[in-house]
Amino acid sequence: MEFVNIHTEFITLGQLLKLKKIIDTGGQAKHFLQENDVWVNGEKENRRGRKLYPNDRIRIQNYGEYQIIGNQ
Structure with missing residues (x-):
């Protein structure tokens, strides 16, 4: 499992996909x-x-697999 550190209250699933370079643009998230x-x-x-x-x-x-973690 990979940990994803965020500096805000939340991120969206589309943002996670971009952050992990699974997709290149937000427009690709729906597809x-x-x-x-x-x-x-x-x-x-x-x-x-x-x-x-x-x-x-x-x-x-x-x-x-990923787990979201906040500022620590």
Whole structure:
């Protein structure tokens, strides 16, 4: 599992995809989420605007697992 440190209250799922270089632009997020399985805290998710907070766990099929952490 890879930890993703954020400096704000939350980031969106689309921002996470860009941050981890899974997609190049925010416009690609919708298509990516339609074509790939993504789970947030064990529930399947397809909304690019889903807010991710510290301690959320994200699993992206064929890409890995991530956990959001806040400023420490």
